[in-house]
Amino acid sequence: MSRSSAVIVHEDADVLADAVAARLINRLADAQAQRGSASVVLTGGRIAAKVYANVLASGIRGVVDWSRVDFWWGDERFLPSGDPERNETQAREAFLDHLPVDPERVHPMAASDVVDTPEEAASLYSAELETAAGGTGVPAFDLVLLGIGEDGHVASLFPGNAALDAAGSAVGVHHSPKPPPERVSLTLEALNTAAAAWIIASGPGKAEAVDEALSKRELPAGLVEAQGHTRWLIDKDAAERLKHLEF
Ligand SMILES: O=C1O[C@H](COP(=O)(O)O)[C@@H](O)[C@H](O)[C@H]1O
Numbered sequence: 001m002s003r004s005s006a007v008i009v010h011e012d013a014d015v016l017a018d019a020v021a022a023r024l025i026n027r028l029a030d031a032q033a034q035r036g037s038a039s040v041v042l043t044g045g046r047i048a049a050k051v052y053a054n055v056l057a058s059g060i061r062g063v064v065d066w067s068r069v070d071f072w073w074g075d076e077r078f079l080p081s082g083d084p085e086r087n088e089t090q091a092r093e094a095f096l097d098h099l100p101v102d103p104e105r106v107h108p109m110a111a112s113d114v115v116d117t118p119e120e121a122a123s124l125y126s127a128e129l130e131t132a133a134g135g136t137g138v139p140a141f142d143l144v145l146l147g148i149g150e151d152g153h154v155a156s157l158f159p160g161n162a163a164l165d166a167a168g169s170a171v172g173v174h175h176s177p178k179p180p181p182e183r184v185s186l187t188l189e190a191l192n193t194a195a196a197a198w199i200i201a202s203g204p205g206k207a208e209a210v211d212e213a214l215s216k217r218e219l220p221a222g223l224v225e226a227q228g229h230t231r232w233l234i235d236k237d238a239a240e241r242l243k244h245l246e247f
Contacts, residue, residue, distance in 0.1 A: 001195065003225065007214070007232040009239045013202040016235045017047060020200055021054035023233075024143070027196065029063040031142040038142050039070040041186065041194065043155070044077070044087030045147030047202040052094035066099040070132070070139070074146060074191060075155035075173075076109035078118045078182035085180070086111065107132075109170075109184045118172030121184045125170040129190070138169050138186075141194035144226065148201045149178060152209040152219030156185035159219055164188065188223055197226035201238040210234060211241035 010016040024040070031038035042048070055061060071091070079086050088108040096106060107128055110121040132139040146154040156173045157164045163173045169190040173183040191197065199221055201210050213222035214232065224230060 001228045003227065003230070005225070005230045005232075007234065007239070007242065009242075010233070010235050012235050012237070013047060013050065016200065016202055016233060017050035017054050020051045020198065020233050021058055022060065023198070024051065024055060024145070025058060025060055025064055027143050028069055032065055032068055037068040037070065038064070039072065039139055041072045041074045041141050041144040041191070042087070042091050043074050043145045043147045043200075044090055047200050048145065048147050049090055049094050050202075051145075051200065052091055052096075056095040056098055061099070067102045067105075069101065070105045070107065071096065071101065072107045072129075072141070073109055073186075074144060075157075075183060075185040076111075076121070077156075077180050078112050078121065078172075078184055079180060080113040081111040083111075112182075118174065118182050118184050120172075122170040122172045125184065126168055129169050138190050138193055142196065144191050144194040144197040144224075146191070146197060146199045146221070146224060148199055148206055148209055148213070148221045150205050150209055151177065152213050152221050153178070154199065154221045154224055155191060156183035157188060157220040164220055188220070192225055192227070194226045195228045196231070197224050197229075198231045198233050199224060201232070201234040203235070204237045204240060206234070206238040207241045210238050214242070 028038040115121050129138045163171045166187045213219040
């Protein structure tokens, strides 16, 4: 698999969410055509919620056999089951609860009413990933979806936080500058095993992080590099500092 990277700019958040939803549906359908099933790592955040809603509303969503998709999460806020701030709750409400998914193939990270610490949740998730991979490491992810924070974080890997350097596949996160402070995240190493990674960003609040991540490759978002293609799918507001690009 050869690596490539590209930035694709869309008019606004609505067009971006619609375009990413269509790409996601096609990516999953293509994976299923090739190997019978598909595997995606979901993200949290505002633009992701819009993407999921557009997947549900899409007239082409039927090209995917949703019962043969594995859904994983790139990160989770360490909160009780069903908390509206959990990325799992957001994705379930936006689309998973309304699609004919196989519950056995939906893999949320453990909530704070189920285990005591983010480390325990991370350890359980690593074990679940290993089982799915057939022994060690992580299963083949067709796609990792990632939002980006104003500070350049992806998943729950924040600049300067110890979790960014963690080995293995999942890590407990403490002292997140964005609430809640305790989280669970896939490691950079695990995210970068994916065949494809799409970083989605919308709004002027993301412009500085997008620019810095792409130009210096030091922020967590700039360190994402999938085995195949890495795409930055962003709107014009998020791209406003990328003056060297023409669109
Ligand atoms: O806390 C998180 O934030 C980011 C970005 O969220 P947004 O609302 O600013 O788009 C998200 O990607 C991450 O999964 C989430 O846990």
